[in-house]
Amino acid sequence: MAENTEAPLPDKEKNFSEWYNEIVQRAELVDLRYGVKGFVVYRPNVANILRQTYRLFEDALDAHGHSVCNFPVVIPLEFFQKEAEHIKGFSGEVFWITRAGDTELERPLVLRPTSETAMYPLYAYWVRSYRDLPLKLYQSNTVYRYETKATKPLIRGREFYWIEAHDVHRTVEDAVNQVREDMEITIDVLHNQLGIPFMLMERPPWDRFAGADRSYAFDVLFPDKNVLQIATTHLLGENFSRAFEIMFEDEDGTKKYCQQTCFGIGISRIAATIISMHGDNYGLVLPFHVAPLQIVIVPIPKKGKNELVMEKCEEVHQKLKDKGYRVKLDDSEDRPGAKFYHWELLCVPIRLEIGPRDIENGVITVFRRDKRERFQVKENQLEETIEQLKNDILKELRTRREKDLRENIREAKSREEFLEIAKNKGGFIRIEFCDREECAEVIKEETGGYEVRGKRFGVEEKPKGNCVICGEKAKSIVYVAKAY
Numbered sequence: 001m002a003e004n005t006e007a008p009l010p011d012k013e014k015n016f017s018e019w020y021n022e023i024v025q026r027a028e029l030v031d032l033r034y035g036v037k038g039f040v041v042y043r044p045n046v047a048n049i050l051r052q053t054y055r056l057f058e059d060a061l062d063a064h065g066h067s068v069c070n071f072p073v074v075i076p077l078e079f080f081q082k083e084a085e086h087i088k089g090f091s092g093e094v095f096w097i098t099r100a101g102d103t104e105l106e107r108p109l110v111l112r113p114t115s116e117t118a119m120y121p122l123y124a125y126w127v128r129s130y131r132d133l134p135l136k137l138y139q140s141n142t143v144y145r146y147e148t149k150a151t152k153p154l155i156r157g158r159e160f161y162w163i164e165a166h167d168v169h170r171t172v173e174d175a176v177n178q179v180r181e182d183m184e185i186t187i188d189v190l191h192n193q194l195g196i197p198f199m200l201m202e203r204p205p206w207d208r209f210a211g212a213d214r215s216y217a218f219d220v221l222f223p224d225k226n227v228l229q230i231a232t233t234h235l236l237g238e239n240f241s242r243a244f245e246i247m248f249e250d251e252d253g254t255k256k257y258c259q260q261t262c263f264g265i266g267i268s269r270i271a272a273t274i275i276s277m278h279g280d281n282y283g284l285v286l287p288f289h290v291a292p293l294q295i296v297i298v299p300i301p302k303k304g305k306n307e308l309v310m311e312k313c314e315e316v317h318q319k320l321k322d323k324g325y326r327v328k329l330d331d332s333e334d335r336p337g338a339k340f341y342h343w344e345l346l347c348v349p350i351r352l353e354i355g356p357r358d359i360e361n362g363v364i365t366v367f368r369r370d371k372r373e374r375f376q377v378k379e380n381q382l383e384e385t386i387e388q389l390k391n392d393i394l395k396e397l398r399t400r401r402e403k404d405l406r407e408n409i410r411e412a413k414s415r416e417e418f419l420e421i422a423k424n425k426g427g428f429i430r431i432e433f434c435d436r437e438e439c440a441e442v443i444k445e446e447t448g449g450y451e452v453r454g455k456r457f458g459v460e461e462k463p464k465g466n467c468v469i470c471g472e473k474a475k476s477i478v479y480v481a482k483a484y
C-alpha cells in the first residue's frame with residue numbers, strides 16, 4: 001500500500017488521458033521504467049485482470065469446439081512471404097531476427113505479428129480429408145508489431161496479449177457460420193459478463209485484415225470519445241488455403257481448397273476497456289466476473305473485542321471461499337479507512353465490514369463498489385445477497401455504459417454538420433456514404449484522423465439521400481469515428 005497517496009484521481013470525464021495515466025500507476029497496474037518503447041511491465045494487479053479475461057474467452061472457445069495449441073513465436077521468411085496481400089499489409093511493422101550469437105542468420109526470422117503464416121503451413125499437412133474438418137484451433141499468446149503511433153499501456157503497444165483462433169472449414173457456408181459463432185462468443189462475454197457495449201462493424205474493403213475477404217470488428221467507445229477496436233473476425237475465403245495449399249478430399253473424391261476464418265481477441269485492449277469504461281474517480285470498477293478479488297473482508301477493530309471480530313471474519317472468509325468466491329480477509333495492521341481506500345482503488349466489487357456491533361446484531365455491513373453504497377444484511381442472507389449483487393453490479397455498469405454509447409452516436413445530414421460534430425463532440429458519427437475510399441480519405445484529412453469504421457453488422461440501414469462528403473448518391477450508412 002506504500003504508493004497510495006489517498007489524493008483524489010484526476011477527473012475521468014474531464015481529462016481521461018490524465019486519469020488513465022494516473023490510475024495505471026496509482027493502482028500499480030504497470031511499471032513504465034522498463035525502458036523499451038511499447039514494451040510494458042504488467043504487474044499482478046493487472047496481470048490478474050488479463051488472466052481472468054483470458055479465461056472467459058478460453059472457456060467460451062473450448063465450449064464451442066475449439067482446441068488449444070501453441071505455435072512458435074518466430075516465423076521463417078519463406079512462410080511469411082507466401083500470401084501476397086498479407087506480407088504487403090504487415091511487412092512494414094514486423095520485427096526481424098537477423099542475428100544469433102555471432103552469426104548473421106541465413107534465413108531471417110519474423111517475430112510473429114499474427115500467426116496465419118506460422119500455422120497454415122502445418123495445416124496443409126494436417127488437413128487431408130473432409131473428415132479432418134472443421135479444424136478449430138486457438139492459441140493464447142503475445143504478438144509483436146512495430147507500432148509507429150504513440151503507445152499507451154494496454155491500448156497500443158509493440159507487444160500485445162491476445163487470443164487468435166484459426167479455423168478451417170469445408171464450405172463457404174460453414175465458414176460464414178464460424179464468423180457468426182465468433183461474434184456470438186464475443187457478444188456473450190462483452191455484454192453478459194463484462195457489461196461492455198460495442199458497435200459491431202463490417203469494415204470497408206480498404207480497411208480489411210490483410211488477406212481477408214471480409215472483416216468484422218468490435219469497436220468500443222472510450223471516455224474521451226475515441227474508439228478502440230477490441231476484437232475482430234475475418235472471412236479469409238481461399239486466399240490463404242491457395243497460398244499454403246491447404247486442400248481436402250471431399251466425400252465425392254474431388255480435391256478442394258479449404259475455407260478459412262480467423263478470430264482475434266485483444267485481451268490487453270479488453271482489459272484497458274474494462275479499466276477505462278467502468279473506472280471512476282475513486283479507482284477501478286470491475287464487473288464481478290473478471291475481478292481478480294471479488295470480495296474483501298475488513299475487520300472493524302474495537303478494544304477488547306478484537307478476538308471476537310477476527311473469529312467471525314475468519315468464519316465468513318472460510319464459508320465464502322468454500323463457495324468458490326475469490327475472497328480475501330484483510331487482516332493487515334492498517335486502519336480500516338486506509339483499507340477502504342486501497343480496495344476501492346483496486347476495485348473489489350463487494351466489501352464486507354464486520355465489527356462488534358454487527359456481530360451483536362447478527363448482521364454484516366456490505367459495501368458495493370460500483371455505487372459506493374453501504375447497507376446491512378442478516379448474516380444468514382449473505383450468500384443470497386452476493387449472488388444478487390453480482391448481477392446487479394453488472395446490470396448497473398452495463399446500463400451506464402450503454403447510455404454513454406447511445407448519447408455518443410450522432411447523425412450528420414450535411415458535410416458542415418459532420419465536421420462540426422467531429423470537431424466538437426467526437427464519438428460515432430452516422431452518415432450516408434458513397435462507399436468510395438476517396439471520400440474516406442477526405443474525411444481523414446478534414447477531421448484530423450477520423451475513419452470510416454464501416455457498416456453496422458446485423459442492422460438493416462438503408463440510405464435515402466446522398467453521400468454527405470461528395471454529394472453523389474449514397475450506397476450505405478456508415479459510422480465514422482476517431483480511433484486510438
Ligand SMILES: [Zn+2]
Nearest residue numbers: 434439467470
Ligand atoms: Zn462520397
